[in-house]
Amino acid sequence: MPLNFTLASRNLLHDRLRFVATTIGIVFSVVLVMVQMGLYLGFGHMVTRMIDRSDADLWVMRRGTKCFEDPSLIDARKQGAYQAIPGVASAEPLVIGFSDWHMKSGAITPVFIVGSNLNGIGLRPWDVVKGSVDSLSQEDAVAVDETYHERLGTSGIGSTAEIRGQPVKVTVLTQGIRSFTTTPYVFVDMNRARTYIGIPKTYANYFLIKLKPGADAAQVSKAIEAQSPTYEVLTQGQFAERSRTFWLFGTGAGTALFAGALLGVIVGTVIVAQTLYSSTKDHIEEFATLRAIGSSNRYIYKVIMYQALLNAVIGFVLAAIIGYAVVLFTRSGSLPVVITPWLMGAIFLLTVVMCVASAFTAILRVVRIDPVVVFSR
Amino acid sequence: MSDPVLEAKGVAKVLGHGAGEVHALRGVDLSLHGGELTLLMGPSGSGKTTLLSVLGCMLAPTSGTVHVCGHPTENAGAERLAELRRNHIGFIFQSYHLFPTLTAAENIQLALDVRGEQGEKARTRALDALARVGLSHKIKSYPREMSGGEQQRVAIARAIVSDPSAILADEPTAALDSENGQAIMGILADIAREPGRGVLVVTHDSRLSVFADRIHHIEDGRIVRVEENSARPENLRAAAGAPR
Numbered sequence A: 001m002p003l004n005f006t007l008a009s010r011n012l013l014h015d016r017l018r019f020v021a022t023t024i025g026i027v028f029s030v031v032l033v034m035v036q037m038g039l040y041l042g043f044g045h046m047v048t049r050m051i052d053r054s055d056a057d058l059w060v061m062r063r064g065t066k067c068f069e070d071p072s073l074i075d076a077r078k079q080g081a082y083q084a085i086p087g088v089a090s091a092e093p094l095v096i097g098f099s100d101w102h103m104k105s106g107a108i109t110p111v112f113i114v115g116s117n118l119n120g121i122g123l124r125p126w127d128v129v130k131g132s133v134d135s136l137s138q139e140d141a142v143a144v145d146e147t148y149h150e151r152l153g154t155s156g157i158g159s160t161a162e163i164r165g166q167p168v169k170v171t172v173l174t175q176g177i178r179s180f181t182t183t184p185y186v187f188v189d190m191n192r193a194r195t196y197i198g199i200p201k202t203y204a205n206y207f208l209i210k211l212k213p214g215a216d217a218a219q220v221s222k223a224i225e226a227q228s229p230t231y232e233v234l235t236q237g238q239f240a241e242r243s244r245t246f247w248l249f250g251t252g253a254g255t256a257l258f259a260g261a262l263l264g265v266i267v268g269t270v271i272v273a274q275t276l277y278s279s280t281k282d283h284i285e286e287f288a289t290l291r292a293i294g295s296s297n298r299y300i301y302k303v304i305m306y307q308a309l310l311n312a313v314i315g316f317v318l319a320a321i322i323g324y325a326v327v328l329f330t331r332s333g334s335l336p337v338v339i340t341p342w343l344m345g346a347i348f349l350l351t352v353v354m355c356v357a358s359a360f361t362a363i364l365r366v367v368r369i370d371p372v373v374v375f376s377r
Numbered sequence B: 001m002s003d004p005v006l007e008a009k010g011v012a013k014v015l016g017h018g019a020g021e022v023h024a025l026r027g028v029d030l031s032l033h034g035g036e037l038t039l040l041m042g043p044s045g046s047g048k049t050t051l052l053s054v055l056g057c058m059l060a061p062t063s064g065t066v067h068v069c070g071h072p073t074e075n076a077g078a079e080r081l082a083e084l085r086r087n088h089i090g091f092i093f094q095s096y097h098l099f100p101t102l103t104a105a106e107n108i109q110l111a112l113d114v115r116g117e118q119g120e121k122a123r124t125r126a127l128d129a130l131a132r133v134g135l136s137h138k139i140k141s142y143p144r145e146m147s148g149g150e151q152q153r154v155a156i157a158r159a160i161v162s163d164p165s166a167i168l169a170d171e172p173t174a175a176l177d178s179e180n181g182q183a184i185m186g187i188l189a190d191i192a193r194e195p196g197r198g199v200l201v202v203t204h205d206s207r208l209s210v211f212a213d214r215i216h217h218i219e220d221g222r223i224v225r226v227e228e229n230s231a232r233p234e235n236l237r238a239a240a241g242a243p244r
Helices: A003-014 A016-047 A049-053 A076-083 A133-137 A146-152 A190-197 A217-227 A236-250 A253-282 A284-292 A297-330 A341-367 B048-055 B078-088 B104-113 B119-132 B148-160 B178-192 B206-211
Strands: A058-062 A088-102 A108-116 A128-131 A141-145 A160-163 A166-174 A185-189 A206-211 A231-235 B004-015 B022-033 B037-041 B063-068 B089-092 B166-170 B198-203 B214-219 B222-228
Touching: A003 A016, A003 A297, A003 B104, A016 A049, A016 A236, A016 A253, A016 A297, A016 A341, A049 A236, A058 A217, A058 A236, A076 A088, A076 A206, A076 A217, A088 A190, A108 A146, A108 A190, A128 A133, A133 A141, A133 A166, A133 A185, A141 A146, A166 A185, A166 A190, A185 A190, A206 A217, A217 A231, A231 A236, A236 A253, A253 A284, A253 A297, A253 A341, A284 A297, A284 A341, A297 A341, A297 B078, B004 B048, B004 B198, B022 B048, B022 B198, B022 B222, B037 B048, B037 B178, B037 B206, B048 B166, B048 B198, B078 B089, B089 B148, B104 B119, B104 B148, B119 B148, B148 B166, B148 B178, B166 B178, B178 B198, B178 B206, B198 B206
Parallel strands: A108 A185, A141 A166, B037 B198, B037 B214, B089 B166, B166 B198
Antiparallel strands: A058 A206, A058 A231, A088 A108, A088 A160, A088 A206, A128 A166, A141 A185, A160 A166, B004 B022, B004 B063, B214 B222
16 A cells, blocks of 8 residues: 555544544535435436336327426327328327326325326336236226325225216226326326316327337328428437426426535535645645655645545445435335436546545645745744 | 765855845855764854755755755756655754654655655665664554654654665754763764765754764854864764664
């Protein structure tokens, strides 16, 4: 181990109280960044979940649709015309919208209806823990998520309620299909969805297009848009990106999350900078001695940098443990914190950059050392 | 006589500006030769430490020249001066300036580490230097666990470990009692016996003159007298109890 690393680590641990305070500061800062960015990822993931879960290659919607939950009506009778376009394997209408869930107790709660052709490429419920998706073809069958039992006044399979005056019975339970709007999703057959939402049978909100193998998506999009000039066709990825951009930046939620993360970086940088500066000031005679015995400035910078890097590594490891706990704790919540290996790596890099950048104030202090002071002290 | 390891010619140093201007050195000539222990003596404020700083490449002279092992220091930048110190000069300070978080052996090894010498070889050299000042049993001791005399011995070991041509010591016995002071001077005198290595000791303690080959007296920034000490007893080192 290089001796300047030993010197750096011992200097760092010499004043334990300061070391603990610095570590807490870094951990706080890194956890803040981690959670904010984890929420950003989690939010981004949640708002596109329905789109990501569909088997569609293309989504047809009314021009200007902002996101999945912002549906405008389109003509469902176009199904045949779209299916006739070369390259299209299938075109399935999708019906979505808000409605009210009337509980037995008389309480009412809003729900978000997702209705699609259960035999086609529509949006079928996933992560089913009880019941069968096929049962949704029954007259009053619905699928709900078990995490919403309390909200919906249900207790499991067989629970009943009413939507728009129509009796419904829970026949399918999923686990973890939660909405970031906190409004529970209710999966039903497409025709009944129209009834629950209150739209005519000739309308839908989207068409989900499945392409034949090797078909040109751009050509198909062009053909659909030629037939329906007021509609637009987006690939699954494009629609997900549009939804994500709308929710994250159109609403300001993403900006707020980024601002929180930036605040974390600033707090961390200031804490580490302040600590390294005061530590360097406390050890200034030692640095002057190093300079007097002939060390290069580079050697001294390394000592300070090692201190900064040690701060970064120790702080990051502790923050990562806390971050992991936060991930576990929020996993089944309405807005889980998602920390991917990529995000972890990026935050580690950010922590290192933050600590190294903080070292510059200390280095500026050291640069001004006059080795001759060792004779006067 | 061999070429000087350190040589100052006509060195003047003005400190401060305007009304606070002080002529700390006024045309000093001084040569330090290998195999000799030279004392620089003078009262407080006479310019001893300023001259030591100039000779040690820590302070640039206002005029005059300084050569370190034949290398001129004129127009040298801070890094070049650090390189000259690193390669040719060992320093011993009045207040030791050991690193409190490093052991005795590590403190010594640091002088090699700044030169890029690391690993087992550096460790062995550091232990040899520690043995030379009689502190082999203090390898793992921290400065706070050692007496003043022991700390100064460690500082001497740090100064000699890289085998420099010149050792500059600033009041090395000032913080020590008489017995420890004599022992330290004995070690320095012993070091100065080595050919090619000169030791310059700044002191105001005239009792140390018995250890010197030459004594430069400085007053008001000028060398006012140089004494040769031909009668220096060779057995002083042994009498002082310095280890060989």
